[in-house]
Amino acid sequence: MPKFAANLTLLFTEYPLTDRFDAARRAGFGGVELLIPYDTPAPELARALRDSGLSMVLINTPAPDWAAGDRGLAALPGREAAFRDSFELSLDYAAHLSPDHIHIMAGLASGAEAHATYLRNLSWATTRAPQQSLTIEPINSIDMPGFFLNDFDQAADILDQFKAPNLSLQFDAYHAHRITGDMPATWARHRHRTRHIQIAGTEGRHEPTGGAIDYPTFFALLDAQGYTGHVSAEYLPAAKTEDGLGWLWPYSAPAMP
Ligand SMILES: O=C(O)C(=O)[C@H](O)CO
Ligand SMILES: [Mg+2]
Numbered sequence: 373m374p375k376f377a378a379n380l381t382l383l384f385t386e387y388p389l390t391d392r393f394d395a396a397r398r399a400g401f402g403g404v405e406l407l408i409p410y411d412t413p414a415p416e417l418a419r420a421l422r423d424s425g426l427s428m429v430l431i432n433t434p435a436p437d438w439a440a441g442d443r444g445l446a447a448l449p450g451r452e453a454a455f456r457d458s459f460e461l462s463l464d465y466a467a468h469l470s471p472d473h474i475h476i477m478a479g480l481a482s483g484a485e486a487h488a489t490y491l492r493n494l495s496w497a498t499t500r501a502p503q504q505s506l507t508i509e510p511i512n513s514i515d516m517p518g519f520f521l522n523d524f525d526q527a528a529d530i531l532d533q534f535k536a537p538n539l540s541l542q543f544d545a546y547h548a549h550r551i552t553g554d555m556p557a558t559w560a561r562h563r564h565r566t567r568h569i570q571i572a573g574t575e576g577r578h579e580p581t582g583g584a585i586d587y588p589t590f591f592a593l594l595d596a597q598g599y600t601g602h603v604s605a606e607y608l609p610a611a612k613t614e615d616g617l618g619w620l621w622p623y624s625a626p627a628m629p
Pocket of ligand 1: 407
């Protein structure tokens, strides 16, 4: 059975942030991820994490002004100093939260200069934090127009060129479906590069049920292939989070009250 984590940026938003950790535990998750933890002091998050007994699976590098359209800095020419500062901030948070992975957000950019900047920044980051697992994630261009890393083969070229032991693929099955139309084939091509998986339903990015991806079959395949990473629920609950968790119950029952 895969190890399931809850994305606390999207799930359990009915609760204040620090209460979401325990809500995830009660629901049966074994880990959590938090995309943008930087508005809450790291010690406060660390306390909530410790009290819940869960592990932190993933944080993202900052997208300094999300509301203004920032989606990360790694591929932005001329913003190298800001990227390094933002990466240092994620390392500060990592020192408190010990995430399995930090996702380096590429940002909105395109072209050769952005590509060169991205490679330079990734190279710097992999050297700066050799013990920290780092990921890159292709994100589909419909949900996030202009995001630099928007294709799995593009990510594979970069990873294969780098061969950095601490840099790997974050495989979001929802994005894989939106980008290629064939999530299982995309997984087959790229699973050896993957250390973290995220899931969502293909209809409205809601619960991972129905829709074009057969998740029970995918989870069985992950078991058969010996995948040891986490599978994070990164979706928009269609209603109250707890009301949509039936998909998790065959794998992990909610804790008794
Ligand atoms: O959009 C996604 O799928 C992600 O995982 C990014 O980290 C967004 O922040
Ligand atoms: Mg994702």
